[in-house]
Amino acid sequence: MKTLRWTLPLEMTVVFYLITYIPNIILTKLTTTQAVAAFGRPLSGLETLPATLIVNMVLTVAFFWLSGWHRDAHGVQAGPIRIPVPTFYTFLSGIGTSLVLFTVPLSFTLEGVSIPFIQLLMRGDILIIAPIVDLMFGRKVKWWSWVALVMVCVALLVVLNARGNLYLPPLAIATIVLYTIGYFLRLAVMTKISKSGDEASVRRYFVEEKIVALPLSILALYLLSASGISKQADQLTNGFIHVWSDPVIWKLAVNGFLLTIISVLAAVILLDKRENSYCVPLERSASLLAGIIAALVMAWVWGLPHPTSAELTGAGILIGAIFLLALAPRFAKP
Numbered sequence: 001m002k003t004l005r006w007t008l009p010l011e012m013t014v015v016f017y018l019i020t021y022i023p024n025i026i027l028t029k030l031t032t033t034q035a036v037a038a039f040g041r042p043l044s045g046l047e048t049l050p051a052t053l054i055v056n057m058v059l060t061v062a063f064f065w066l067s068g069w070h071r072d073a074h075g076v077q078a079g080p081i082r083i084p085v086p087t088f089y090t091f092l093s094g095i096g097t098s099l100v101l102f103t104v105p106l107s108f109t110l111e112g113v114s115i116p117f118i119q120l121l122m123r124g125d126i127l128i129i130a131p132i133v134d135l136m137f138g139r140k141v142k143w144w145s146w147v148a149l150v151m152v153c154v155a156l157l158v159v160l161n162a163r164g165n166l167y168l169p170p171l172a173i174a175t176i177v178l179y180t181i182g183y184f185l186r187l188a189v190m191t192k193i194s195k196s197g198d199e200a201s202v203r204r205y206f207v208e209e210k211i212v213a214l215p216l217s218i219l220a221l222y223l224l225s226a227s228g229i230s231k232q233a234d235q236l237t238n239g240f241i242h243v244w245s246d247p248v249i250w251k252l253a254v255n256g257f258l259l260t261i262i263s264v265l266a267a268v269i270l271l272d273k274r275e276n277s278y279c280v281p282l283e284r285s286a287s288l289l290a291g292i293i294a295a296l297v298m299a300w301v302w303g304l305p306h307p308t309s310a311e312l313t314g315a316g317i318l319i320g321a322i323f324l325l326a327l328a329p330r331f332a333k334p
Helices: 010-031 045-066 088-107 115-136 143-163 170-193 199-227 231-245 249-270 276-302 309-331
Strands: 075-078 081-084
Touching: 010 249, 010 276, 010 309, 045 088, 045 199, 045 231, 045 249, 081 199, 088 115, 088 170, 088 199, 115 143, 115 170, 115 276, 115 309, 143 276, 143 309, 170 199, 170 249, 170 276, 199 231, 199 249, 231 249, 249 276, 276 309
Parallel strands: none
Antiparallel strands: 075 081
């Protein structure tokens, strides 16, 4: 069987990423706002994570096995089966990705914090990190990447100013900190070993990172659940055991499927050979825009809170950043 090659232009990859992200956000939010039969209440963010990540792990393994991507990974032979094995750097990146994996869906479920607002905070941190990583590794940051970075920062400031304060619940603060640490590890490793333009290096990185990140994130949730030392542990126990017998499992399974697609598309975007200050704003702007669109759909259809005018203004600025990053390189001198 031939290895599946990714041949879509980067801009089309970003479009598919945006389209896939919207239903993922909607399903996550609805699962935590609509009552579930087995519980008589909506699931908490933590209760949705175990099943979603387990489905994501199974489908991701199936993807890189059926696509042939596993052949590009480092590995050891165990009889007739070749088992992918991470290097030190992809193991380190896997730790970072495991932090991202459970903080992103958790961010969609925080009480009293709108999806556009928490996304702007989380994505804003990463946009600051991107040029720092580029400069650390001696990569040139082109003018349009700097302009897009400034545009996204302006969108962030517009929303922060309209909100009037930065107060966040402790779980939201922890979510942002862990997400930022995880992404810094990912970007540093990507830049060091895989942003070369070589298709095989993209496939190698994706496989080696995921075989660490997915089991590790599930194990961390299980250990917290088994500890029994907090309310969060009880919620995770529900997520590991009780949701599987309720019809809500179908929503969680679909979300696990969507997360699998999103993870592949995100890897292709971020591992493009261009600088992080180009790829990261492109990917981050698309995910932020998905959050705005999802919030609008949920407001219109399910009556959830409507995005504020400041959040919509921020979205407009982000759309401009996406167009700039898509068009400026095409008109630049070679």
